[in-house]
Amino acid sequence: MMDVICTVEGLRKHGQLGSTAEAFGAPDEVLLMSTGPASHLAKHSMIARPPRRRAVIRQPKGTLPVKMTNNPLEGEPVWRTPEMLHATMQTWRDGEWHDDERIEAPDLEVLLRTLESEMLAPEPFVTQVEGWPQRSFLSGAFAYDLVQWTQPITIHHPPAPDALLAVLWAVDGALLIDHATGLAHRLHTEGDAWAEHVHPAEPRSTAPPSTHHTPTESSMDDARHAEAIEQVRQAIVEGRMYQVNIGRRWTAPLPDDPWEVMRRLLVGNPAPFSAWTWAPDLDHHLLSSSPESLLRIHAGKAMASPIKGTYPRGSDALEEQALRRALVEDEKETAEHRMLVDLMRNDLGAISRPGSVRIERYDVEAYATVQHLVSHVGSTLTVDPPAAFASVFPGGSITGCPRTVVCAAIDAMEHEPRRFWCGSIGWWDPDGHHGAWNILIRTMQVRHEGQQRMADVLAGGGITIGSVAEREIEEAVWKADALLSAAGWSSPRSSTRGVLRITPLSVPHGTPLGGRLGRRRERPHGTVVLVDNLDSFTHNIAHAIMQLGHDVHVLQGRGPKGPTDVEESVSRLLSAAPSHVLLGPGPGRPEEAKFSMRLAQMALQSHTPPLLGICLGHQALGLAAGGRIVHDPHGPVHGRPVHVVHDGTGLFRDVSGRTTRMVRYNSLVVEGTVASGLQVNARSGHVTMGFRSTDGRVHGLQGHPESIGSEDGDRLLRTFLDAAHG
Structure with missing residues (x-):
């Protein structure tokens, strides 16, 4: 030896x-x-x-x-x-x-x-x-x-x-x-x-x-x-x-x-x-x-x-x-x-x-x-x-x-x-x-x-x-x-x-997904566009989308590579006719993510493909709909699964029962009931965890469906991606 x-x-x-x-x-x-x-x-x-x-x-x-x-x-x-x-x-x-x-x-x-x-x-x-x-x-x-x-x-x-x-x-x-x-x-x-x-x-x-x-x-x-x-x-x-x-x-x-x-x-x-x-x-x-x-x-x-x-x-x-x-x-x-x-x-x-x-x-x-x-x-x-x-x-x-x-x-x-x-x-x-x-x-x-x-x-x-x-x-x-x-x-x-x-210890596993895998695309045409708001979980969301068989284009929404002219960038994106738009999570307040805020406003006016906001993106939708963004009165929750009660509508239609667990990474929340056509369909105690538009084209999730600790994240994303364009 x-x-x-x-x-x-x-x-x-x-x-x-x-x-x-x-x-x-x-x-x-x-x-x-x-x-x-x-x-x-x-x-x-x-x-x-x-x-x-x-x-x-x-x-x-x-x-x-x-x-x-x-x-x-x-x-x-x-x-x-x-x-x-x-x-x-x-x-x-x-x-x-x-x-x-x-x-x-x-x-x-x-x-x-x-x-x-x-x-x-x-x-x-x-x-x-x-x-x-x-x-x-x-x-x-x-x-x-x-x-x-x-x-x-x-x-x-x-x-x-x-x-x-x-x-x-x-x-x-x-x-x-x-x-x-x-x-x-x-x-x-x-x-x-x-x-x-x-x-x-x-x-x-x-x-x-x-x-x-x-x-x-x-x-x-x-x-x-x-x-x-x-x-x-x-x-x-x-x-x-x-x-x-x-x-x-x-x-x-x-x-x-x-x-x-x-x-x-x-x-x-x-x-x-x-x-x-x-x-x-x-x-x-x-x-x-x-x-x-x-x-x-x-x-x-x-x-x-x-x-x-x-x-x-x-x-x-x-x-x-x-x-x-x-x-x-x-x-x-x-x-x-x-x-x-x-x-x-x-x-x-x-x-x-x-x-x-x-x-x-x-x-x-x-x-x-x-x-x-x-x-x-x-x-x-x-x-x-x-x-x-x-x-x-x-x-x-x-x-x-x-x-x-x-x-x-x-x-x-x-x-x-x-x-x-x-x-x-x-x-x-x-x-x-x-x-x-x-x-x-x-x-x-x-x-x-x-x-x-x-x-x-x-x-x-x-x-x-x-x-x-x-x-x-x-x-x-x-x-x-x-x-x-x-x-x-x-x-x-x-x-x-x-x-x-x-x-x-016992290894935590997400739900295995099969079938065709999507790919990353350099251009947004006909793809799921994922807006990156400087978060450290963006690529987890991209992989979840690709595992569900959809091609994805990751677009920088803020930071040094983000758009300099928001209106022009939004117009260019929508003219490329993406199949879906997903507003990703990120640090800070939604007002700071101007590109995501503008897309949220246009989504509520039915001017975008089906759109989902996650965490910061969810808050951008809530703010655009007339809600207020406030500190969670019970304090921040990061990396912890919480008990979510839902009504079985919108993204939750394929989730068995009326409860699930979803990991939160947020300090700020959408206060109360939002207006402008959004209906709350999921809560965790006092926190609005999900909402949907009346026409089923716009959705928000405060939790992170892509996290290893979220139970039904793949089902929620699949339901969103199954939504037709138009």
Whole structure:
């Protein structure tokens, strides 16, 4: 059995890795380590050969902080088109890195694809390992701050000019350790002697921290953290967002060697997506014991594994079981998790075949100090790995929902760049078959201030309307505790520790749909037109429509790609004669979605094809019909199924009985009975959950029929789509 720690130390000792490996390449190190017991998560660890080519991506030099003119917690973000993204390709020779060529691209996807073609040799590896590339590939670390090129928002607290945003290494050899068998497989090209003979170091005990009382500086104290949580909760009440992930930073000197700290993490906090990257000349050093996968690709099949919902470990088996049961039954935690699952279904839906997005596993995963709810969402991709990665980066579990808006809110709340925290480390196959990226949580960033070695640890959590400040602050510390302790810093609180354990739960399944699948269309002619109002569930609705056999055209209704002239855009859309129009959900008030509001007004005048409004679209119809949009007097409901009573008319005609359950994601509601020909046909207590026009052509649903937690969503959509045009 080959131990990854002893193997790394043996390679260093024998001049095959790190600063002693000058015969093979640079001192840079790329280690992807799946630690803990072998499982469906922890399969292989990868030790990359000393690299000879790399690409360095930095913040543009002309970047300056931008004064905030519009608070995203109170209104729409400031949109922007980003600057070009630049990468410098480098080659290792004569004992140092040399710049070769500088390339630029408009976004992350294009840049990664360009680097593939420029940096990688076609020569195949002598040995083939199933699930891994057959030739050299790219692996590296991506800072969260690359969000500037994946979301169309203005960042008011950008990284400093020339700050490091990513390092990507060309991996032309690697040692893979199979955790199921304990065997090592060497990926290498013909004639390469690297790691031909591996002599692992002798096992040794991991030294404790040299100090246990180093004080830390935090980016926000508990009072400021509580204030930020309350600001987010108020924004949720106003309908701006459903959930926002807020983090805080702890910083202190790091007296111990970083590898000793990493050893403590691997032994004391084993995690399946751990990683270590080091580029000494760039002052880049990441130590990660991440439990979370952003995206895995195997033979064109994608898997995302959102983590959301957290409880501490128990002090014994009985307390552990009780806490696990409490986590699974906690309404706030499960609603938060359901929201993230719907978000990841949406993100994969944007890049996957219709009908292929599904939930494959639902588990409680217990790590050293915490246990989490984890779902594994799979799909069949229609794009290559660079496009897939750029589409889901940064992950929804560490940003929130709706993602575009909350990324702007995070910038406004945290007041500083996240750097590599909540970014990603991973690799991908240039031939498009495989890839894997983690999310850089439970991660330490090591750097230097002059001659002093410093480290940053960040942690946080998702804030929802049900958040209690004291509990959220405590949760952030639970998550940071393993790293704070490994560094020898004073942890604000102590945590109960345990070993990795995975407990499978019952997988939630939507109703299977069969028959012909529809397709996405670039033009609206004769299709179902879905108006995207900047929501994070739009592609779930699109997939539901396609699964019911209808072609769909997704039209941007607001934001940087939305219409500039509403009247002209509405006229152009209706002249294309779509079969149906669906006004999608989104953040904020319906008055802000001017394109949807105009379509709602015209629908009530019988000037549109059959039209359905969902959530924000439902509110637009209610407002256009003379109703009022008010705060739900009982507070926001996000990610939670509610009991709906209906009269069996309109979209509810094929729903058995007179009740159903539908997931809500809203803070605002249509007050009372609306006028102008709309009749209420569904309620949940005081909330109007559905209405219809007297001629059966216009419908509104406050709930989300596409959510994994809605019982009869497919029937409601099928009834709408069965409506004839005219």
